[in-house]
Amino acid sequence: MNHRPATPVDDTTDPRGRAPLVFGGIPEAEGWALAPITPRDRVHFRTDRELPLGELRRDLPDGVTVSYDQGDGLYRVDGVPGTAQVLVEWVRTWCAGHGVGTVGLRAETDVRRRAPRDLPPAFLDELCRHYLPVSLKRLQRNASTLRLHVPDPDDLTQQVSEWILKAVGIFDEGKGVPFGAFLATQLSKWVHDLGRNAHGRTAADTEHRQQKAVAAFLVEHQRRPSEKELAAYMGQSVATLRRNSQTVATLNGLRNLQSLDGGPDATEVMLPDTAEAPDEIMGEADQTLLSHALTAACAPESGARPDQRAGQPNVLGWATWYLTTWGGRTKTQLSADLGTSVRNMNVHADRVERALRSRLADLAD
Template sequence: MSQDMLTTQLATDPARTREPLVFGGLTEAEGWALAPITPRDRVHFRTDRELPLTDFRAALPAEVEVTYDEGDGLYRVDGETGTAESLAGLIRAWCAAGGYATVGLRPETGVRRRAPRDLPAAFLDGLCRHYCRVSLKRLQRNMSTIRLHLPDNDDVDQQVAEWVLKAVSQYDETKSVPFGAFLATQLSKWVHDLGRNAYGRTAADTENKQQKAVAAFTAEHQRRPSEKELAAYMGQSVATLRRNSQTVATLNGLRNLQSLDGGADTVEFVVPDSAEVPDEIMGEAEQSLLSHALTAACAPDPTARRDQRAAQPNVLGWATWYLTTWGGQTKTQLSADLGTSVRNMNVHADRAEKALKERLTELGG
């Protein structure tokens, strides 16, 4: 059969022709046409604490749109093309006047987006319901990773719904790619972003690159690479590889907090007699007790169900408490280093604080 005949048969074969999906009485193509994706300028930034959004919006031009990603702690200010730099200047000035520190403020031009609310409500509702079900099925292969960060079923459903809406805002119907195919390519990237948000962007990306390089070298040579070989394979110096390996080792150690948790009632602490030792030694002993209590407070709760958040190690809470208490870093600095928001850090730190208070009560009792 010639290529032309095969093409004609595929085009006319009723078994291969799929009817367009209809949501709210509109086909997908008709729905996208009612709210086409448009170019705009955007300013991204985070802050050391939440902004009063009503006051912030009032300080910006009327045609500007402000959105806030609560989970990521990321503010987005969208304006007309050509206004990115002027918007960035306004934002810097307003935040400085109010005493808000900005983190990673970046103007971006030519961003193509749509506001999901511009789509007909019935169309958007039907589309989201359909693609949330499709996404949950597709993500079954990634569910073990997702469960590390979202142990509750309701949290998983909510996150998938947010991802579908995010895809709706980014989908460019002019590129002749079906929305379902576009969503599928984005989902795997967004699953990886869960780890970046929880463990820090730099650490998670470093670990991912090293794992890929080791896997590629092993497949090519049928053995694991030496340190020197891995450095050459990744185009790095041995010193850089060692530094990055330490970052990865630290990340893996934080993930395995459960193995460090002996519990306050099962560990014997040898505390010197305060009458016979200098004050600084007693201070070090107290810091050791606090450090262990913090680690224990952030470890998984063995009595919790596997689908509960308490059953997972609170890595970000541990890092926030430890590095701001003993590491000499501010939350703003740590937020920039880890690539996550101060708000996200505070949520995890509050969980750690609640458990830590219970541990300190046990130690003092």
């Protein structure tokens, strides 16, 4: 199926001398007017197990919708303005009736959103096709961060496409800002959120402040700053700048040491100086080391043949340990969800425990 590119039409009223874009035969400004952004009340929550969305949607009151962000495990229930507290109680009651616990249940009023599906299909299709290459080019300045979190080019294209749809949903055409400019601003924010979600708020924000300061210095002086100049530019001592740079680099390295199906762990782990690193950084480092030790303990054993149990990644053992330790699940719940017996889970978990004991002993030393 052939798709036409966005078509400019003549319009002498644009003070910049640019013709407005046309998507699916509809000028961009007129397209937004066909599905204006509207206010609603929203309830956010997570659960201790995935909900049956089909059943939830059938039970929802008229005019109420639900969406699920699988990546964040976050549910959003939307209703008309003024119904926030009623929706909170409805969600709490419905989940309790299905034996599901809610986490972080909260209401938000006057949320302004549009559903992308409300736009004309041809308009939305051509708009996304137009802004995808524009967005990818705009994100070239964030290439190093993106490669860290989304290394596969196909995955990056999918991620940026999702961001464009997300921007469509929150773009307020009444504020007078063109969609392209709004999208560029949001892309920078969402790239930063990738780091926050993966690395922890403290390290990501520290790195972000340094990157912003370097960029501002480059604009002002047309060269990169020295360490002393950057410290002065940020209002910090050189020692503080070095410490922050070390902790950011440490956490980035720790979180990229080894995958579940990787080989033997031969990477030396460099930790921050506990006398100088902030407490929150050390807390993140401790959690990362524990997570890494668990993952490494579930990797194939060195020297085992691929056709042996020990030569395969211990995925069931990892799931059993992780979800019962940090995911709030019981072995009985996992047994039902994974379709295996508790006895089988215990066998795989015991393998993890034996490998983990030696790793944690090494960490304690």
